Amino acid sequence: MPPPATTNLGYTPPDGGWGWVVVLASFISIGFSYAFPKSLTVYFKEIQEYFGVSYSEIAWVSSVMLASMYAAGPISSVLVNRYGSRPVVMVGGLILSAGMILASLGTSIIHLYLCVGVIGGFGLAFNLQPALTIIGTYFQAKRPLANGLAMTGSPVVLFTLAPLNQFLFDSFGWRGSFLILGAIVLNCCVAGSLMRPVNKMAVPKPKAEPAEVNGAEDAAAEALRIEDNPKSQSCVHRFIDFSLFKHRGFLIYLVGNVVMFFGLFAPIVFLAPYAKHQGIDEYSAAFLLSIFALADMFVRPATGFIGNTKWIRPKIQYFFAFAVSYNGVCHLLCPLFSGYTGLVVYAIIFGIAFGMVCALLFETLMDLVGAKRFSSAVGLVTIIECAPVLLGPPISGAMVDTFGEYKYMYYTCGVLMLLPGIFFFIMNYYNYKKLEEEQKQSASVEMRTAEDSTQQKLVQKDDLTNETEK
Amino acid sequence: MSASYTHLSCQLLLLLMVCRHVNTKNTTVITEPPVETSGPNTPPVAPLTPLQTGQKSVVLTGENHTEKVEVVNPVTLNLECAWTGNNKRLPNITGYWTKDGKTIETSYSNIQLQNGRYYLRREFSIMNEEDLGTYSCIFDPKAKVDFILAAPYLGEVRDKPIVSYVGDSVVMICKMDEKKPKPLSWNWYKQNGTNKVKIEVDSPGHRYKITKDEKKAKLVVHNLTESDSGLYYCGAVYGIGTSVGYLQLRVITYFEPLKPFIGILVEVLVLVAVILIYEKTGSKKDDQSGAEGNPDQNTNQLHGENAAADGRSSTRQRKV
Numbered sequence: 001m002p003p004p005a006t007t008n009l010g011y012t013p014p015d016g017g018w019g020w021v022v023v024l025a026s027f028i029s030i031g032f033s034y035a036f037p038k039s040l041t042v043y044f045k046e047i048q049e050y051f052g053v054s055y056s057e058i059a060w061v062s063s064v065m066l067a068s069m070y071a072a073g074p075i076s077s078v079l080v081n082r083y084g085s086r087p088v089v090m091v092g093g094l095i096l097s098a099g100m101i102l103a104s105l106g107t108s109i110i111h112l113y114l115c116v117g118v119i120g121g122f123g124l125a126f127n128l129q130p131a132l133t134i135i136g137t138y139f140q141a142k143r144p145l146a147n148g149l150a151m152t153g154s155p156v157v158l159f160t161l162a163p164l165n166q167f168l169f170d171s172f173g174w175r176g177s178f179l180i181l182g183a184i185v186l187n188c189c190v191a192g193s194l195m196r197p198v199n200k201m202a203v204p205k206p207k208a209e210p211a212e213v214n215g216a217e218d219a220a221a222e223a224l225r226i227e228d229n230p231k232s233q234s235c236v237h238r239f240i241d242f243s244l245f246k247h248r249g250f251l252i253y254l255v256g257n258v259v260m261f262f263g264l265f266a267p268i269v270f271l272a273p274y275a276k277h278q279g280i281d282e283y284s285a286a287f288l289l290s291i292f293a294l295a296d297m298f299v300r301p302a303t304g305f306i307g308n309t310k311w312i313r314p315k316i317q318y319f320f321a322f323a324v325s326y327n328g329v330c331h332l333l334c335p336l337f338s339g340y341t342g343l344v345v346y347a348i349i350f351g352i353a354f355g356m357v358c359a360l361l362f363e364t365l366m367d368l369v370g371a372k373r374f375s376s377a378v379g380l381v382t383i384i385e386c387a388p389v390l391l392g393p394p395i396s397g398a399m400v401d402t403f404g405e406y407k408y409m410y411y412t413c414g415v416l417m418l419l420p421g422i423f424f425f426i427m428n429y430y431n432y433k434k435l436e437e438e439q440k441q442s443a444s445v446e447m448r449t450a451e452d453s454t455q456q457k458l459v460q461k462d463d464l465t466n467e468t469e470k
Numbered sequence: 471m472s473a474s475y476t477h478l479s480c481q482l483l484l485l486l487m488v489c490r491h492v493n494t495k496n497t498t499v500i501t502e503p504p505v506e507t508s509g510p511n512t513p514p515v516a517p518l519t520p521l522q523t524g525q526k527s528v529v530l531t532g533e534n535h536t537e538k539v540e541v542v543n544p545v546t547l548n549l550e551c552a553w554t555g556n557n558k559r560l561p562n563i564t565g566y567w568t569k570d571g572k573t574i575e576t577s578y579s580n581i582q583l584q585n586g587r588y589y590l591r592r593e594f595s596i597m598n599e600e601d602l603g604t605y606s607c608i609f610d611p612k613a614k615v616d617f618i619l620a621a622p623y624l625g626e627v628r629d630k631p632i633v634s635y636v637g638d639s640v641v642m643i644c645k646m647d648e649k650k651p652k653p654l655s656w657n658w659y660k661q662n663g664t665n666k667v668k669i670e671v672d673s674p675g676h677r678y679k680i681t682k683d684e685k686k687a688k689l690v691v692h693n694l695t696e697s698d699s700g701l702y703y704c705g706a707v708y709g710i711g712t713s714v715g716y717l718q719l720r721v722i723t724y725f726e727p728l729k730p731f732i733g734i735l736v737e738v739l740v741l742v743a744v745i746l747i748y749e750k751t752g753s754k755k756d757d758q759s760g761a762e763g764n765p766d767q768n769t770n771q772l773h774g775e776n777a778a779a780d781g782r783s784s785t786r787q788r789k790v
Contacts, residue, residue: 179728
C-alpha cells in the first residue's frame with residue numbers, strides 16, 4: 001500500500017494549484033532530458049563528413065550524452081537533497097547551454113564528446129532528477145496523473161525538436177545550429193524558475209528518517225518530531241541515502257529495471273532498419289517512428305489517468321508489471337507482423353506499451369520508496385541503469401550482425417522484458433503482503449504510543465494551565 | 471552526326487562478324503563495361519575495341535511508358551517497342567522514332583500486326599554525350615515509349631545548400647551508388663559567372679583538397695570566404711560522358727546565427743525575470759496581509775516561532 005501522504009511527508013501536498021504549473025515545468029525539463037540526445041542525430045551525417053570519422057564514432061556522442069546524464073544522477077540527487085529542485089534545474093540549463101555553445105566552436109570529435117556528451121549530459125541530469133522529485137513534493141493523491149503528464153514531455157519535445165533541428169541545420173549548418181540550440185535549452189532555466197519550492201506552511205520538512213520501515217509510519221512519532229529544529233538533519237540525508245539498498249521495494253525495482261533496460265530501447269533504435277530490411281522505403285520507415293511517437297504521446301497521460309483511479313492506484317505495481325510484460329509479448333510477436341501494414345500495427349502497439357512503461361517508470365519508484373527518499377532513489381537507480389542503457393543497443397546490433405536477421409533480436413528483447421514483468425508480478429505480490437503485515441503491526445504500536453503520548457500531553461497541559469493561573 | 475554515321479557503317483561490318491557471338495537478351499539491362507587495362511586518369515577507351523551491343527525491349531499496354539537506360543560506355547543499342555494496340559486493331563499503322571522531341575526522318579515505317587502486337591525496332595549507336603538523350607518510339611495514333619539514355623545518375627547529392635562559415639572549412643562529397651558502375655574518374659568544377667571552371671588542387675593558396683576513390687569524391691575547401699559561395703559541380707567520368715551533380719555552398723558569417731541566439735536569450739531572461747518577480751510580489755502581498763500560505767521560506771521560521779504556543783493544537787488537527 002502506498003504510504004499515506006500526510007504522515008510520511010509531514011505536510012499535505014497541494015495536489016493542484018501551482019502544482020499544475022510545476023507539472024508543465026517538469027514536462028519541459030524531462031522533455032529536454034530524454035529527447036535532446038535523440039534529436040541530435042539529424043546533424044550526425046554532416047559532422048561525420050566534416051571530421052572525417054565513421055558513423056559509429058559520431059553515434060557515440062549521443063551515447064556519451066545519455067551515459068553522462070545517467071551517471072550524474074547521484075550528484076544531482078545530492079544537490080536536490082541539499083538545495084531543492086529550483087536552483088539545480090537552473091544550473092542544469094546553464095551547463096547544458098554552455099556545453100552546446102562550446103561545442104559549436106569544436107575543432108575535433110573529442111571536443112564534441114566532451115562538450116555535447118559530458119557537459120551536456122551533466123546539464124541534462126541536473127534537469128531530470130529535480131523535475132521528477134518536485135512532482136512528488138506537490139502531488140500525492142493525483143501523483144500518477146501528474147507523473148504521466150510530465151513524462152509526456154519526452155515524445156512531445158522530440159516531435160518538436162526533430163523538424164526544428166532539420167530547419168536549423170538547413171539554415172545555419174551544424175555550428176550555427178549548436179549555437180542556437182544553446183539558447184533554446186536555456187528554456188530549461190525558465191522551467192526551473194517555475195519550480196517553486198512547495199509551501200510547507202508552518203511545519204518544517206523533517207528529513208531525518210533513520211531505518212524507515214517501508215511506508216508504514218508512526219503518526220504519533222511524527223507529531224512529536226515536528227517541533228524539532230529544522231536545521232538538525234542527519235548527515236546521510238545531506239548527501240545520499242544509501243540505506244535504500246536495504247529497502248525491499250527499492251531492490252525489487254532496481255533488479256527488475258536493470259534487466260528490463262537491456263531490452264527497452266533497442267527495438268526503437270532498430271525499428272526503421274528492420275523496416276528497410278523488409279524492403280520498405282526510407283520515408284515510410286521513418287514514418288513508422290512517427291506513428292510510434294504519436295501512440296507514445298497519447299498513451300502516457302492516459303496511463304497516468306488510469307493509474308490514478310481508485311482501482312489501480314493501490315496496486316499500481318501490478319499495473320507496471322503488466323505494462324512491462326505487455327512490452328515483452330509485443331516484441332515476441334513482432335516477427336509475425338510482416339509487410340507495411342503489419343509493421344504499422346506493431347508500431348502502434350509498441351508505442352502504447354512503451355508509453356505505459358515510461359509513464360509509470362518513476363511513479364512506481366515514488367510509490368515504493370516515498371516522495372522524501374525519491375530523490376536519492378532515482379539518483380542511485382539511474383547510475384546503475386547506465387550500463388544497460390548504454391550496452392543494450394550495441395549488443396542488439398551485434399546480434400543482428402551475427403545472425404543477419406532481426407527476429408532473434410526481437411525475441412531476445414521480448415524475453416528481456418517478459419522476465420522482469422513476471423518478476424515484478426511475483427515480487428510485488430510478496431511485497432504488498434509484507435507491507436500489509438507491517439502496517440498491522442505498526443498500527444497496534446501506534447495505538448499504544450498514542451495513548452501514552454496523549455496522557456503525557458494532558459499532564460503537560462495541566463502543568464501549563466497551573467502555571468498561567470499563578 | 472556524319473561522324474556517327476561512319477561509325478555506324480564500321481560497326482555494321484563489325485557486327486556482321488561478331489553478331490553471332492553476342493548474347494541478345496529480350497528483357498532488361500545490359501551494357502557491361504569493357505575490361506579496364508588503363509588507370510583511372512587516362513581518357514576514355516578508344517573506339518577500336520569491339521563495341522558492346524545491347525538490347526532494350528518494352529511492351530506497351532497503355533498509351534505511355536518511360537524507360538530509363540543507363541549507358542556507361544559507347545554502345546550500339548537496339549531499342550524495341552511492342553505495342554498491344556488499341557480497340558481498333560488496324561492491320562497496318564505507321565510508326566517513327568524521335569530523339570529529344572525531334573523526329574528522325576528516316577525512321578518512318580509501316581507496321582504490320584504480328585502476334586497481336588505492333589513492333590518497332592531501331593538500332594542506335596551511342597558514342598558520346600551528344601548521343602545520350604530521350605529516344606521515343608511513336609505509334610501513329612498516340613502510343614509512345616520514351617527511352618531516357620543517360621550516364622549513371624549521381625544519387626546521393628545534397629539538394630539543399632551546404633552552409634558553412636567564414637574562416638571555417640567545408641567538405642563536399644559526391645557519391646555514386648554502390649550498385650551502379652564505377653566511374654573512371656572524378657572532376658570538380660566551380661561556377662564562375664556562366665562558366666564552369668575546373669578546380670585544380672595546386673591552385674594558389676592551397677585551399678582546395680580533392681580526395682577520390684572509386685565510388686566517392688571529396689572536395690575540401692579551407693579558409694572559406696564569402697566569395698566561395700555558389701554552385702559546385704562534381705562530375706563522374708564514364709566512357710560515354712560525364713554524369714554531373716551539383717552542390718550549392720553558402721558561406722555566412724557568425725553574425726547570422728548570433729541574431730536568433732540573442733533573441734532567444736532575451737526571451738529567456740525576460741521570462742525568468744517575470745516569473746521570479748511575480749513570485750516575490752505575490753509573497754510580499756501574503757506577508758502584508760498576514761495570511762498563511764507563504765511560499766517564501768524565510769518567513770516560515772518566523773511563522774513557526776509564532777505558532778509554537780499553539781503548536782500542539784495544530785498538530786492535533788493534522789492527525790490523519
